[in-house]
Each structure stands twice: as structure tokens, then as C-alpha cells.
Amino acid sequence: xxRIAGKRVLLVEDEALIAFALEDMLLLLGxxxxxxxxxxxxxxxxxxxxxxxxxxxxxxxxxxxxxAVADELARRGIPFIFATGYGEEGVRWRDEPxxxxxxxxxxxxxxxxxxxxxx
Amino acid sequence: xxxxxxxxxxxxxxxxxxxxALIAARDWSASLGDPARWPQALKTATNILLRSPVPMAMxxxxxxxxxYNDAYSVFAGGRHPEQLGMKVRxxxxxxxxxxxxVMKVGMAGGTLQFRxxxxxxxxxGRPEQVWMNLDYSPVPDDxxxxxxxxxxxxxxxxxxAAERQQRVREQRLRFFDRxxxxxxxxxxxxxxxxxxxxxxxxxxxxxxxxxxxxxEDQDRFTIRGDWASPGSKSIVGSYRLEDFGPTAFNNLRAGxxxxxxxxxxxxxxxxxxxxxxxxxxxxxxxxxxxxxxxTALMAVHQLTPRNWSADELDMINEATDRSWxxxxxxxxxxxxxxxxxxxxxxxxxxxxxxxxxxQKGHCTYLNRRWYEYTGQAPGEGEAMGWLNAVHPEDRPAxxxxxxxxxxxxxxxxxxxxxxxxxxxxxxxxxxxxxxxxAQGRYMGYVGSVIDIDERRETEALARNxxxxxxxxxxxxxxxxxxxxxxxxxxxxxxxTLREILGHPQGxxxxxxxxRFGGVTESGEPLPPERYPLHRxxxxxxxxxxxxxxxxxxxxxxxxxxxxxxxxLGSSGKAEIAVLTIQDVTERHRAEQHQxxxxxxxxxxxxxxxxxxxxxxxxxxxxxxxxxxMLRAFEGRLGALAAAHGILTRRNWESxxxxxxxCDTITAVKADDERLRIDGPTLMVSPKTGVSLxxxxxxxxxxxxxxxxxxxxxxxxxxxxxxxxxxxxxxWIERGGPPVQQPTRRGFGSxxxxxxxxxxxxxxxRIEFNPEGVVCTVDAPLPEGA
Numbered sequence: 055x056x057r058i059a060g061k062r063v064l065l066v067e068d069e070a071l072i073a074f075a076l077e078d079m080l081l082l083l084g085x086x087x088x089x090x091x092x093x094x095x096x097x098x099x100x101x102x103x104x105x106x107x108x109x110x111x112x113x114x115x116x117x118x119x120x121x122a123v124a125d126e127l128a129r130r131g132i133p134f135i136f137a138t139g140y141g142e143e144g145v146r147w148r149d150e151p152x153x154x155x156x157x158x159x160x161x162x163x164x165x166x167x168x169x170x171x172x173x
Numbered sequence: 174x175x176x177x178x179x180x181x182x183x184x185x186x187x188x189x190x191x192x193x194a195l196i197a198a199r200d201w202s203a204s205l206g207d208p209a210r211w212p213q214a215l216k217t218a219t220n221i222l223l224r225s226p227v228p229m230a231m232x233x234x235x236x237x238x239x240x241y242n243d244a245y246s247v248f249a250g251g252r253h254p255e256q257l258g259m260k261v262r263x264x265x266x267x268x269x270x271x272x273x274x275v276m277k278v279g280m281a282g283g284t285l286q287f288r289x290x291x292x293x294x295x296x297x298g299r300p301e302q303v304w305m306n307l308d309y310s311p312v313p314d315d316x317x318x319x320x321x322x323x324x325x326x327x328x329x330x331x332x333x334a335a336e337r338q339q340r341v342r343e344q345r346l347r348f349f350d351r352x353x354x355x356x357x358x359x360x361x362x363x364x365x366x367x368x369x370x371x372x373x374x375x376x377x378x379x380x381x382x383x384x385x386x387x388x389e390d391q392d393r394f395t396i397r398g399d400w401a402s403p404g405s406k407s408i409v410g411s412y413r414l415e416d417f418g419p420t421a422f423n424n425l426r427a428g429x430x431x432x433x434x435x436x437x438x439x440x441x442x443x444x445x446x447x448x449x450x451x452x453x454x455x456x457x458x459x460x461x462x463x464x465x466x467x468t469a470l471m472a473v474h475q476l477t478p479r480n481w482s483a484d485e486l487d488m489i490n491e492a493t494d495r496s497w498x499x500x501x502x503x504x505x506x507x508x509x510x511x512x513x514x515x516x517x518x519x520x521x522x523x524x525x526x527x528x529x530x531x532q533k534g535h536c537t538y539l540n541r542r543w544y545e546y547t548g549q550a551p552g553e554g555e556a557m558g559w560l561n562a563v564h565p566e567d568r569p570a571x572x573x574x575x576x577x578x579x580x581x582x583x584x585x586x587x588x589x590x591x592x593x594x595x596x597x598x599x600x601x602x603x604x605x606x607x608x609x610x611a612q613g614r615y616m617g618y619v620g621s622v623i624d625i626d627e628r629r630e631t632e633a634l635a636r637n638x639x640x641x642x643x644x645x646x647x648x649x650x651x652x653x654x655x656x657x658x659x660x661x662x663x664x665x666x667x668x669t670l671r672e673i674l675g676h677p678q679g680x681x682x683x684x685x686x687x688r689f690g691g692v693t694e695s696g697e698p699l700p701p702e703r704y705p706l707h708r709x710x711x712x713x714x715x716x717x718x719x720x721x722x723x724x725x726x727x728x729x730x731x732x733x734x735x736x737x738x739x740x741l742g743s744s745g746k747a748e749i750a751v752l753t754i755q756d757v758t759e760r761h762r763a764e765q766h767q768x769x770x771x772x773x774x775x776x777x778x779x780x781x782x783x784x785x786x787x788x789x790x791x792x793x794x795x796x797x798x799x800x801x802m803l804r805a806f807e808g809r810l811g812a813l814a815a816a817h818g819i820l821t822r823r824n825w826e827s828x829x830x831x832x833x834x835c836d837t838i839t840a841v842k843a844d845d846e847r848l849r850i851d852g853p854t855l856m857v858s859p860k861t862g863v864s865l866x867x868x869x870x871x872x873x874x875x876x877x878x879x880x881x882x883x884x885x886x887x888x889x890x891x892x893x894x895x896x897x898x899x900x901x902x903x904w905i906e907r908g909g910p911p912v913q914q915p916t917r918r919g920f921g922s923x924x925x926x927x928x929x930x931x932x933x934x935x936x937x938r939i940e941f942n943p944e945g946v947v948c949t950v951d952a953p954l955p956e957g958a
Binding site for chain 1: 772775776777778779780782783784785786787788790791794858860864867923924927928929931932934
């Protein structure tokens with residue numbers, strides 16, 4: 055069984071349809087989905103207040119970057135994955151190595167990435 | 174005193190000189206008898222005769238007994254004193270006939286007179302040509318009858334000889350006059366010698382006159398031509414001096430003439446063989462010696478022996494010298510003419526005007542270019558005619574400088590205006606150099622004339638083309654600068670470049686382009702060796718499409734594109750380098766923008782794929798039949814596509830609610846009177862637009878499948894309004910079949926209640942009321958609405 059089951063995962067994605075699909079995937083993997091947050095303020099709020107084991111962050115949120123969310127998660131020591139349509143070059147968050155998942159992604163990719171993240 | 178002195182009957186002989194004494198001493202018994210008894214007439218005449226200083230002789234009696242005075246005795250020469258008392262016919266036997274005639278005439282009372290009578294006398298035992306004036310007159314006896322003849326004899330030989338000599342000389346002069354007149358106009362050596370031979374032959378009545386060139390070996394000679402009298406043969410041909418015998422050989426080789434008056438007699442058959450073979454009985458062969466070498470010969474031949482006179486020999490000698498000298502002169506002149514011809518040919522083909530003067534300062538030659546340029550008639554410029562083409566105002570100065578310089582024999586140079594063939598006066602430089610012959614004698618000037626207006630025009634043209642170039646550079650829409658090679662000092666800066674660089678003054682003369690604000694990638698000042706103009710001017714590089722950043726004095730950083738290269742001058746060496754600069758900042762921005770757009774496009778495409786993936790994922794789950802699931806998926810893709818279409822047409826800026834709603838519904842259900850769509854013009858963001866479209870699509874398909882659009886009599890009202898600064902949107906179905914609560918919340922509910930609500934930042938809910946589905950949205954007014 056994967057490490058994902060029962061874990062609380064924050065989902066930040068401004069594209070509703072994508073968020074739903076991702077939500078479905080996480081639910082199938084047995085995770086508990088926090089969110090999805092469609093907007094930056096919503097996401098920051100959840101990152102500050104929710105009990106979390108990990109997070110998947112879309113980089114672009116309505117012309118904004120989700121780095122503030124990442125900052126908060128990093129501060130709290132919560133691991134996270136960036137997901138973006140721009141590819142790895144599209145992520146400019148600090149110089150620290152991060153996991154970047156390129157859209158569109160498949161369920162097995164999400165699973166593998168989360169397994170590594172939550173190890 | 175002539176009276177008879179009875180005391181001294183022979184007193185008439187006294188004072189009679191030697192002859193008087195001889196007469197007195199002579200025994201006259203055999204002829205005239207005792208002088209004391211001579212008739213008085215004879216005594217008187219004898220007395221007069223003896224006392225006369227004029228040579229006189231008395232021929233007395235029929236026999237002409239000779240009585241003469243001392244003066245006559247000199248004339249008688251060796252015949253005196255025996256001749257005294259002799260009968261005249263015996264005293265001068267060689268002219269006895271002459272004297273016989275004299276006696277007869279005289280005794281008959283007649284007189285005779287002869288002027289310059291030529292006689293050959295043997296006064297000294299040899300024949301002698303003499304000339305005399307002779308006067309004979311009768312002397313009467315006491316009875317008055319002629320008894321003797323008195324002869325007055327004056328010898329004129331010396332005078333006559335002088336006169337003769339003079340005549341010969343004159344004849345010779347006439348001959349040489351004729352000769353020079355004839356050959357003066359001749360240019361060919363053969364013609365000159367031929368005419369000389371003819372004239373000489375005719376003058377001397379010779380048989381053949383020939384002329385010959387000596388060969389280099391001083392032995393062979395060639396008779397090139399000759400003149401032969403009628404009846405004589407030409408002897409033209411090649412000969413050897415040796416074949417003419419030792420006398421001829423030795424004389425001629427030594428430069429002495431060979432002269433024979435009777436060849437056979439003088440040379441004998443052996444020595445004279447060569448001459449005799451040609452039938453030459455007498456010959457005068459004159460050598461022509463030049464620089465100690467036998468060079469040529471002139472020979473006058475006679476077929477018969479001939480006694481050449483000294484005059485004739487002189488004449489032949491002089492003719493030889495003259496004619497050969499003339500030939501040489503003609504040959505030299507031919508060489509000179511050829512070199513003159515060569516000079517003219519060269520001068521005539523020179524593009525510069527040229528002229529030559531003689532010692533007197535007269536122009537003797539002007540080249541073809543002069544005549545072409547000035548339009549003067551050929552030869553018009555000669556002597557002082559060239560001055561006619563000089564501008565009247567400049568003419569006095571030109572003439573003065575010329576004459577003054579010629580007088581001092583110095584080089585000179587002067588500017589004046591010269592009339593061109595078209596009448597225009599042009600400034601020229603006339604430069605003249607003195608010329609001297611091989612012996613250093615001043616010969617005049619050689620000069621050249623150059624049109625300096627032409628040069629001035631060329632220079633003006635060059636200046637003009639420079640100005641043109643400068644104005645072209647000035648007006649070029651790209652920045653241009655030039656700099657000196659190799660210093661890099663800038664020469665020229667056009668306005669465009671000043672504008673690009675932001676230096677309104679441009680650089681001052683000595684400044685270098687590397688003093689400006691180029692910056693490196695990292696923002697450091699660009700080092701000099703990176704500046705394109707520096708590279709071209711100082712390092713000789715050709716810089717192609719070099720881009721660098723540049724900070725203008727106003728702080729703006731622009732992107733420049735530079736090209737630079739050294740420019741080869743006419744010398745083949747680079748003297749300047751040229752730089753072109755383009756401000757490519759805009760292009761740079763456009764390129765960056767384009768890159769962003771491409772990135773964005775890629776992002777959107779990927780996003781769209783993710784959305785499609787998501788739609789597919791949700792369409793293909795659950796228990797519905799696969800065909801139905803596919804239809805649902807296709808429908809949703811259609812809605813998505815319709816929304817994208819609207820957004821694309823609107824540049825992805827915003828979408829009107831009405832258009833989204835209408836287009837989405839009609840994509841499912843063609844325009845239907847059961848639909849009522851109403852609301853103010855309100856714009857939403859692209860993403861909201863997409864969510865709205867997806868929501869309306871779900872509502873529409875649901876209505877068609879289960880609700881009021883699936884039956885006749887049903888209706889759908891979509892309306893939105895702004896209430897209290899908020900957006901209210903309603904979807905209300907009426908007249909459809911009774912609605913049942915769905916067993917499961919599907920994609921549609923999720924789309925509307927979660928996605929749309931989150932998108933709008935408000936609330937959205939669907940109510941499955943039995944009389945029809947109602948969907949309400951309550952949200953803040955979208956930004957920019």
C-alpha cells in the first residue's frame with residue numbers, strides 16, 4: 055500500500071476542471087484532499103491553518119505565483135510539489151531543489167511523485 | 174738735235190743704250206751700209222727708237238733688217254744680240270709668215286695693229302706661248318716713200334694668262350654653283366652622286382664618271398652609279414682595289430689620287446691591267462678620306478689618253494669632296510629627321526600640350542594636342558603665333574616672361590588663360606625648360622601646357638562628391654560614424670547616431686568612440702577593444718552584426734547592432750573605418766515579447782490538454798454506456814471549444830456573458846423560441862468565461878435530456894442583473910417534465926457549485942425543484958465589468 059493513504063494533501067489549482075481531476079486522483083490514492091484552493095489567498099490561508107502532510111501547487115494562479123504558499127509550507131516543513139504547464143524552467147522559487155511536475159500529468163506520475171515526497 | 178751733225182755723223186746712235194752701242198760697233202756693210210751714211214729718215218727713226226723705253230723694232234728695207242732698242246732686247250730673250258741686224262723673217266723663223274705679211278703691208282704704206290696676239294716663240298730654245306700687243310707702221314725714206322716698218326711690241330702674256338686663269342676660275346665657280354643648285358634639293362645619296370657625276374662628266378667632256386663606296390675592309394668597293402657619255406659603257410659593279418694594280422692600290426689606300434694621262438704608257442699593261450680592262454685610257458680617281466679612312470671614291474675616266482690640266486684636277490678634287498660631304502650631311506640629316514620624326518610622333522600622342530622653340534625664341538613646333546585644344550590651324554602657333562590663343566589680358570605678361578626668360582636662357586613657369594577650341598578661356602600652367610645640344614649649346618625651349626581648370630574642376634568635383642557623401646551619411650536612417658585608421662580618431666558622426674547614442678553634440682574631433690557608454694552583459698563599462706569602430710579602425714577587423722548594450726547619458730539602456738570595417742582607399746590602403754549602428758532595442762523587446770507569447774502559448778496548450786484530460790477523466794467514469802459517455806465528452810469539448818473561440822476573437826482579454834451563454838446553448842440546441850436570454854452587457858475574465866460556458870453547457874444538456882428543453886411547451890430563462898453592486902444570474906426551467914432529485918451529484922453540479930462559484934468568488938447552487946431546475950449565482954461584480 056502506498057504511503058499516500060490517509061495523508062492530508064493540499065491541492066492548489068486555479069483551473070477548476072484540472073483541480074477536480076487531481077482531486078479525483080488523490081481520492082483514488084486514498085489521500086485526504088485539502089482544498090482544492092482555486093485562488094492564492096484561499097491557498098495561503100489553507101497553508102497557514104490546515105493540518106497537512108504535503109501539497110501540490112500550481113505555479114500560476116490567475117497571473118499570480120504560488121510562491122507565497124511554498125514559502126509558508128517550507129517554513130512549516132511540509133513537503134510539496136510544483137505542478138506547471140511551463141515545465142521546470144517555469145519555476146523560479148528560491149534556489150532550492152524542488153519537484154516539478156509538468157502538466158498534463160498522469161495518475162501514476164502523481165502517485166510516484168507523492169510517494170517520494172511523503173517518504 | 175736730230176739735225177745732221179757734220180762733225181759726228183753717227184751721233185744718232187749715242188745715248189742709245191746697249192743696243193745703240195751694238196749698232197755703232199757693228200759692221201753694216203753687208204746690209205745697211207755705214208750708219209754714217211744711212212738716210213736721214215732711218216737715222217732719225219733709229220734715234221727715237223733707241224731712246225724709247227717702249228719695246229720697238231725697226232724693220233728696214235724689203236728684208237726688214239732688224240734694229241731694236243734695249244726694251245725689245247729683253248723681249249727677244251736668247252735671240253739677242255744675234256737678232257740685231259737680222260732679216261726679220263730669219264730673226265723669227267717660227268713666225269716668218271706673220272712677219273712676211275707685216276712687211277708687205279707696211280712697205281705698201283699700211284699699218285697693222287694686233288691686240289693680245291698669241292704667238293708661240295722659241296726665245297729660250299723651247300716653245301713658249303706668248304701674247305702681245307703689236308703695232309706696225311711704215312717709216313718713209315727721205316723721198317717720202319715707205320722704206321721700213323716700225324714695230325711697237327708690248328708683251329701681254331702675264332695679263333692674258335691672268336685673265337685666262339680668271340675665266341677658268343669663273344667657269345669652275347659657275348660649275349660648282351650649278352652643281353650645288355642641282356643637288357641642293359636632292360635627299361638621296363645616289364641622286365646626289367648621280368647628278369654630280371653627270372654634271373662633272375658634261376663639264377669635262379669625260380667618257381665616264383663613276384662614284385663608289387669603300388667597304389669596311391678598305392679593299393672592296395662598289396660603284397653604285399655612274400654617268401657615261403654617249404658611246405661609253407657604264408661600269409657599275411663591285412670591284413677590289415687590289416685588282417687595279419699596285420699603283421692604284423698604294424695611291425688610293427694612302428689617300429692620294431690616281432691620275433693617268435695615258436694609262437698604257439704610264440702604268441704598262443700589267444700595272445694598268447684593271448684600268449685597261451675597263452678601257453680607260455686616262456683616269457683621275459679621287460679618294461674621299463674621312464677620319465683617316467678611305468671612305469669613298471670619285472673617278473673621271475677618258476677612253477683615250479688625256480692631258481688633265483691642273484684646273485681640271487682641282488675641279489675633280491673639289492667636286493669629290495663636296496659631293497661626298499653633301500651625301501654625309503644628307504645622311505646625318507636623315508638620321509636627325511628620323512629622330513625628329515620620332516620626337517614629334519611621341520609629342521603628338523602625348524595628352525599634354527607641348528611646344529619647342531629655337532634659339533631665337535620662335536616656336537618651331539607645337540604638338541597635336543595643342544592644336545586640338547586651342548583649335549588653331551596647323552602651324553598657326555609657330556613663331557609667336559601661340560600668343561594669339563592667350564587671353565588678351567594675360568598676353569603681355571606671358572610674352573614678357575617668355576622673352577625675358579629666353580633672353581637669360583632660364584627655365585620658367587607661368588599661369589595664363591588659354592582659349593580653348595570652344596572659345597572658353599581656361600587657366601593653364603605653361604612650364605618651359607631650356608634645351609641644349611650635345612655640345613652644350615643653347616637650342617631654345619621645350620615646354621608643356623597643362624589645363625589647371627580641369628584639375629580644379631576635378632578637385633571641385635571630388636569636394637562635391639565628398640559633400641554629397643557627407644549629406645548622404647547625414648541623412649541615413651541608421652547611425653554612421655567614420656574614424657581614422659589606425660588612430661581611431663572619429664571624423665564624422667551623423668545625426669541618427671547622435672540620436673541613438675544620446676549625445677546631441679556628438680564627439681569632439683579628437684575623441685574616440687570608445688569613450689561612450691557601452692556596457693557588458695554584467696553591466697560593466699565595455700572595454701575599448703570591444704567597440705566595433707575601435708576594432709575596425711585600430712585593429713583592422715571587420716565586425717559583422719555585433720550586438721551590445723549601451724547606456725545613454727539619460728540612463729536608458731539600449732541594444733545596439735553594429736557593423737564596422739576598414740575602407741580601402743584608392744591607394745589600396747585603409748585610411749578610414751566606417752561604422753553603422755542600429756538601435757535594435759525595440760526589436761529586442763519585440764523578440765522578448767514574442768518569446769513570452771510562445772511560452773504562454775505553450776503553457777496554454779498544455780493547460781488546455783490538462784483540462785481536456787480532466788474532462789475526459791470525469792466524462793468516462795461511472796456506469797453510463799460508453800457511447801453516452803463519449804457523447805458527453807464530445808459535448809463538453811464542444812463547449813470548451815466555443816468558449817475558446819470567443820476568447821480568441823477577443824484576444825483573451827475578456828468575454829461578454831451574453832455571448833458565452835448564447836453560444837454555449839445554441840451549440841447544443843439550435844436557436845429556440847423556448848429560450849429567453851436577457852441581461853446587461855457584462856464582461857468576465859477569460860477563465861471565468863470558460864467556467865461559465867462549461868456550467869451553461871451542463872445545464873443545457875441536462876435540460877435537453879431531462880428538463881424543459883426535452884419537451885414542447887417547456888422554457889428556459891437565463892437572466893442576469895446587477896443588484897446592489899453584485900452580479901445575480903439565474904437559470905430557470907419551466908414547463909418541463911417533473912424534476913426528480915438526482916441520485917448522485919455529477920460533473921455538472923461540481924462544475925457549477927464549486928468551480929463557477931470559486932471562479933466568481935461567490936455562491937452558485939442548483940435546485941432540482943419539481944417544476945423545473947433553477948440555478949442561481951450570486952457573486953461580486955467581476956473585475957472590469
